[in-house]
Structure formats: structure tokens, C-alpha cells
Amino acid sequence: MEWNFSEIEAKWKKIWKEDSLYRVENESSKPKFYVLDMFPYPSGAGLHVGHPLGYIASDIYSRFKRLNGYNVLHPMGYDAFGLPAEQYAIQTGVHPATSTMNNIKSFRAQLDNLGFSFDWSREIMTCDPEYYKWTQWIFLKMYNAWYDNKAEKARSIHDLTDHFSRMGTQGINAACSSRMNFTAEEWNNYSKKERQDILMNYRLMYRRISTVNWCEALGTVLANDEVKDGVSERGGYPVIKKPMIQWSMRTTAYAQRLLDGLDKVEWSDSLKTMQRNWIGRSEGARVFFELKDHTEKLEIFTTRPDTIFGATFMVMAPEHPFVKLLTTEEQKNAMDEYVTRSSKVSEADRLNAEKTMTGVFTGSYAIHPFTGKEIPVWVSNYVLIEYGTGAIMAVPAGDERDMRFAATFNLPIREIIQWDQPDAERSSKEGIMIDSDFLNGMRVTDAIKAAIEAIESRSIGQKLVNYKLRDANFSRQRYWGEPFPIAYDVNGIAHEVSPLPLELPEIKDFRPSGDGSSPIAKATEWVNATPGLKRETDTMPGFAGSSWYFLRYMDPQNKEQPFSESAVNYWKDVDLYIGGAEHAVGHLLYSRTWHKFLYDLGMVPTDEPFKKLINQGMIQGVSEKTYLVKDAQEQIYFKGGDSAYYPIKLDKPRQVFISRELTEDYPSDSYGGDAQLNGLSEMTVHIDLVEDYGSSAGGYLTEKGISEFLNRRPDFKDAVFVTSDGYYIDGHYHTVTSSADCRFNTKAEVEKMSKSKYNVINPDSVIDEYGTDVFRMYEMFLGPLEQSKPWDIKGIEGVGKFAKRFWNLFFDENGQFALRDEKPTDEALKVLHKTIKKVGEEIEKFSFNTCISAFMIALNEIKKQQAYHRDILEPMIVLISPFAPFLAEELWHLCGNKTSVHTASWPEFNEQYTLDNVITYPLCINGKKRDLCDFPTDADDKYITETALQRPEIVKWMEGKTAKKVIVIKGKMVNIVV
């Protein structure tokens, strides 16, 4: 019988749905297991071949766990608020809710094509008021909470006001923006407004001034990646940093717990390292430096207080509040210019400018707290305002960057460490202090302690633990997000809005308001719904809804609470979380923070949400690039046989594209190129236009490809395309050196698969051709789950053939379903049990590629042995069912089973079938294999040694020498050392 996968898939999809096969209950006698995929954003571009990689893996694991007797929660939903829907609305006028629902529909259809075992009755989306009601609810809980550093947990804001009214700030150690001191009496006399302002200093959701990327020309705030080289990516308009009052989440309160929690979870070391670096705990000291001619003191943070005697100058960030104060009249112009210049430089560019140090002297001096010497105060953008105090004591002797800065501006250097290794790096702590007064002769590590003691005893500073983690900006000046359930009165005091959910207003015009506030500001009726109050018009960021969604899946329809106590006590936490590494520090840190907050509230029983985490690798795409000569050109060149350039004059300046083979002549970063030619910039072309896409010889554009490219990019309609043989201009190709057809070569580059890189490959056509089961197995067969790899369809034939051959095992020559009912041979049982063991072990290791190999090996073996026994093949169906759910279900029913294979049990492994009584040992001489020899499993070393030494092949290779030593590794090999 033919394997008709599309018929079979349609049939079982329908039956499984009718039977609610994948429905999960919140109570069971079975142990629970929660398998979660990272929340997808349903983009208009739909699913590409990279998306399903993780979903297939989690689905296989879920099915495996079910077969092994677990009650498995495996849900799916949508992170549905976001920028693209809003941008689409601006362009087309389609309401974001409408386009989002359409996207979800097609996304869902694509997911349904992949045979996943999601419990769709738990489907959620963050833009549903029934969902964001609870996002708003949690927001208010955090708004009404403060973090008690002594109790190491969040507490109700009422506890804090209560304490203030009785004792003021005395005895309070709270996470806050700035330290405050007042008495109970003062507190009780403050106005309502003053009290509310003070509480903002403590709330876990609070308002503060933070800067945004403001683009005046677009009249809107831009995300970081919408800004490139200081201008907006769209349109290229200038972008400045603009201060605005915004909501923030006090993530920093949880810094230490976020760090400590990493020790309790099974995540990859690389991911933990990323989070640790992001949280960035460092121990050091804050030190106050007196300033010459000023009463203020400059506060700095250093991790190396031991090097204080090496401090020969100070450096402040350009944004530091003291810059104005300390800049003298003579330096003012230079400073103003530098500060302005720095504010336009993106952080990435500051980063790339690493080699050339820039900075300006303020004209003022600080007083060294130990030596009393005057040291100059500089401003440079290698110091960041966001980290520490935004100012440093610069120690050229102990820091590579400070050294480079000193060298650039000819500042003094005082060597204060004699390193154990003369060529040690400047940051090395292996050495002895010199020229450092009371620290002289100490090891660096001791000197750090001694320096802190001295700093504290002189009251010029104290020991301090510092984190580079910053509080997260929680406001977006957008429409398509959760509204804040907050309204302000005339005094600017925030009030809670009830009842929840506070739904988004209906608006028609999604364009930015132009003054920096969101389009919601234009919905005046909504904004002023309550007399005397104005509602907040900003919305929450994307990570709000995705910070707790995994808890909602446990109890998705609950109308009374975000989730019930019984549901969360049953499911507890996510046992396995699979997703991309791009969320390493964003989502994973925010959701851990929310979870810890809910834990402090007693709402969840676990303090970490994700027990085990696997990062699936990226499926990369191959993009095709072409090269554009910078600036319009008046002539193009051809290279003659004599390597000279022959110019062809153009009628007017035109943009010029260059075929790949010609790029070598042009100047680039790594190669000087020809001085008479301009530099090149890369342009990505859509892979659909490229002939021989992905071939090893390289792709190229024909005349047709070029004209199609120009259709899509009318901004280049006048461009010239130069190849080594001719050029394409105004719709025609002109040959110069030969009469060959137009072949404009492009350059293939492996990159992340993304709509913006024009290299997306959609799974639908592959599934149509080979079926879901083959697609699932092929994606797994590509390589290790955690490794990134370019998408390549070449190998799918092999998996397709495998599936067909597996199917055919169950049918005789006449196409009749036929299984042998007699007892299988020991040999056949051995194949089966080896496969049971192998596949089970590999699934537990998430090594799905080797599982597919194991199936192929088993298949080859079964065919060779003609072991078409029911007792062999039926268990094989169960083994393969997590990978190929449709194929397995159909065969399972053909075998006469009445219930689903997906509710069957994983076959039991019986070791006795796999034991060999003979082991083949490789016999090696000095590590080189020279012979093979069978030995009984229980042969002892002495017997093996003696036998081996008598083997003719071994005798020959020993060339009469005597064995110095014979190493016998039981069950592995024999090595003879001569």
C-alpha cells in the first residue's frame, strides 16, 4: 500500500481533535511535567523553517514523557502586542487587533501543519483583555510594593508608610533610587504630593526621568535598533536623546537573588555566564574626592581601591551632572562641543571607536584623598553615566583603557604594582604594591582589603557592592500594548484605575501624536473618562505580558485570579523550557524577576520559574549580497588584459553596482584597493531573484533578475550594473569584452534568517512535498539541536526514503498489510532492544539527530534480517511515534490497535537481549591498530595479553622487539607498548 501522507495526516488531525487527544487536566495520579516553548510573536511574515526547530524538539520530548507515564502540560500561545502591528496600522489603517488576529490565524494554521501535541484549549494571547487584565493587576501589585533589603523580599507599600509614620526612615533598608533621611514627624507633616513623590523612590514600579531616542522629524520615539549611526533607520533623520518621565521596573532590587538563583537551575553555562555578566556584580568601594575650589565632592566607584595611589587623573561621563560645574570658562566651548558630539554617538559606535581615545579637560582639579595632590578632572565617553557613579579615578598603571587615555593626552603615569610576571596584563591581580605608601609590599588581594579599611576609617568612602544591571524602562509611547491602570490628578499624583481590565481605547489614527506621547493621547474621551483625572497614555513594553504567561497556561480561563492556587501548586514550574538564545538577558531576566515577586507575594510555590532550559540553535539562511559603489559615479571602468582600467563615461552621475568578481579591486577595510576607485557598501538582494541560489559556484543575477530588482527598488532605477563583460543600464545589457549573456555575480553569506535579510524560507512547500513527519524528522536530523546551522534541503531525500521504507516494512510484495506473528529471533530482539535503549537515552540528552540515525540503522538491520515480526515492529512504532506522529498512528491502527499510539507505553528495555558473549578487541601497537581479535566477554587480562602477543599480525609488527607493557582496557581495546 502506498504511503499517502496527506490523507493520513488529514485523517488523524481530525480524529485527534474530536477526541481532544492532547487535552491536559490539572489533576492526575501521574507525575506532572511542564514543557514550554518560548512565546512567539505572530509576525505577518508567518512561520519560517527556523521557528519549528525548537517546537519539534519540545513536542518530541513531551510525547516521550507522556509515553513514559507523565501528565504533560505542553501549551502554546502568542505574545501578541508589538511594534510591527502598529507600524502596519500606520501604513494601511488596519487596526492592530485585526492584523494581529489574522496573523495569529495563519500562524496557527502553520503550527497545525506540524503535528504538535499542544493543548489548544489553553491557548492565550497577551492582547486579550481577559489576559492583560491580570498583567495590569500584577503591575498594580508591584506598584504597591517596595523591596525590603533586610527581609530580602518585596513587601506591601502600606508597611512602609506605616513605618514612616512611626519612625521615619530609621531602620529602613530598602531598594530605592536615592537614599533618603527623614523623621516620623517630618513624614507626618509632608503634603500628600510630597509623600507620593517620596514613595516613588521605593515602589517596584515607579516613575522617573529616563532618556529615549527621540526623532523630531518622525515625531516619535525610536527603539535602539531603529537607530543607526545617530540617525533613524527609516528616512535617516537625526535622533537625539531626550529625557522623559516614564515608568520603570525596579529590577535592581532583585539583582542578588537573580544571581543566586542561577545556581539552582539547569541552564547551559554559557547562558548563565551571559546573565551573570549582565547582572554584573562587582565588589569595590565608593570614594569621595574633594574638588579644588568647590564644596561638592566627586563620587567614584572602583573595583580596585588598592590602586588608589596610581590615580593620576579623574574621568567623568559626558552626561555627568558635574560637567557644567567643573568646566572652566576657557574649556567651555571645547566641552560643549564634545558633550553634544558624544550624545549623538550611538553606544555601538562609542564601542568601535575603542582605539582612538577622545576627551576634554574640564580645567578643574580634584584632591587626591591620600596624597593631597591635585589631579586633573577630564570628561570622556569611555566612562558611562549608567554604570557606577558615572565617574572614575583613572589609574593608568592598573587599567588598559586608562593607560591608553593617559598616553593619548600625555597624562602622568604612576606605576604602583610590581607584577609577578613581567608581561602581565595591567588588570592582573598577581603582584606586589609599590610606591603606594601604607600599601607598599602587600599582595594586591590584601591591599584591596587594606585600602577599603583605610578609606572607611578616614570617612572618605565605603565598601560597596555594585551591579551593572539597570532598572528596566517600562513605558512605551505606543498604542498597541497594555494600558497602565493609572490616572493622574491635577497635582500629578498617580491613582489606580478600576475596574480591571482597563481596555485600550478605540482609535482610528495610529500615527504618533508628534509630541512624544502615544497615539492614545488623541483619544481624549478615554483619557479624561474620570472627572479630575487624566489617564496615563503610554503603554507597557512587550515584556510585560510575556513575563508571566507560563503561569496563565496553568489556569487560562480563570476569571477571578491570574491563576488558581491549586493549579499552580500542581504544575509548580516549567520543567523544560526551549527557546532561542536571543532572549538570554531580556525575557529570561524579566520573567525571573516577576516570578520572584509573585513568590514574595506567596502566589507561586517556586522561586525560579524555569528549571531546565535548552537553547535551540538558529537555522540560518543564506543571503545574497551585491555591492554598491559609494556615491554616484560619472564613469564606470573595465579592466583590460593589461590590467589597466578603461573608463566609459556615463550621461549623468548614477549609482553603480559591481559584480562580485570585480570587488577585489575596490578599497575595503582589510585591503587598500585601487586608489582611483571609491569604497563599496553591501546591499542585500532577495533570494528569489538570484539564479543558482545557494550553489557552491555562487549565485548571480541575469538581466531579468536585475530588472526585477529595479522593479522592487525604484530608488535605484538609474543604477548601472557592471560585470567583467559588460554593463546593464536603463533596461538593457551592453557587452564590452565578449558577447556573453549578462551574469552579475552576487555573494552568498550565511546569516540569521530574517525578513529584513530577504532570505526567509517557508516550511509549507516542503511539508506539501514530503509530509509533516518527514519535515519533523529532517529538521531533527540536520544536526545537534543546540547548534546553529544553515538551512539546506539537500539531505531531505534520505529522510523521505527512510519514512517510505519504514512504512513498507509492514507490507508484503503484493502491498498487503502483513506481519509475522511467530516469536522473533534473538538477533531481531537485539536490534529492537538496542534501539529502545539508544533512542531513550538520546531523547533525554536532547540529541534527536542521533535518534533518527538509530532508526535508520534499525531499519537496515530489520530488512536485512527480514524480521517483520509483530513483536519487533509494534514496539518500533511506539519508538518512532514522538518523531513521526501521523505515520506511527496509522501503522498502529493497521496493526489492529483500537487506542492511540500516543497513549501507549514506551517499550521496556531488556538488557539480556543486547548482551554479547564475544567482544571484538582492536589490538594496537603504540596506539596504532594492527589487528582485530574476538575474546569471550569474561576473558581475563592475562589470557587476552597472552593470546594477543601470539597473533601472527602482532608478532610481525613487533619486529622482534619485546613488549614493555601491555594495556588491556576491558571491553574496549588492547595496546602493546614496545
Add this chain to the structure above:
RNA sequence: GCCGCUGUGGCGGAAUUGGUAGACGCGCUGGAUUCAAAAUCCAGUGACAGCAAUGUCGUGUGGGUUCGAUUCCCACCGGCGGUACCA
């Protein structure tokens, strides 16, 4: 710059974590079947030398540890990803 990952045949990759390098699949070559093709089946396939048996080399490069290294250590080079110059 810094951090993380990665490097094995023509290609995707395997190797029980220090013990026969290249499983499995793709591709390629030859054969069977066919009027022919597709499909299917069988055999071969790391490089070099050799008619062959066989030998030598071989896991990015160079060193080291070891009886034995794709695996561990040191230095370097390339690719991919991230990036907040973290004092």
C-alpha cells in the same frame, strides 16, 4: 575591543566523554531493473602511493601531557552570534 559558541571527507554530521576517526544520511561512481527515463534495489566511495596485499598521512594551525588525544592543557588563525567601553 570584549563575551559566548564553533571548526572532523565533496556536503549535513557520528564517535559510549581519553580507547578501532568518519556511524547514519546526502552527493558521486559502477551495476541490476526498464524500449528509455523516473522510481526502486545492490555494491563502492577521506587523501596520497600501489596491479594488489598493503602502507603512509589525516579531526582549523603550532606546541604540550599521555601507552593512547577529535576529546585534556597552552598559544594562534578562521566562521557565527551577542554586545551596556562595566573601571
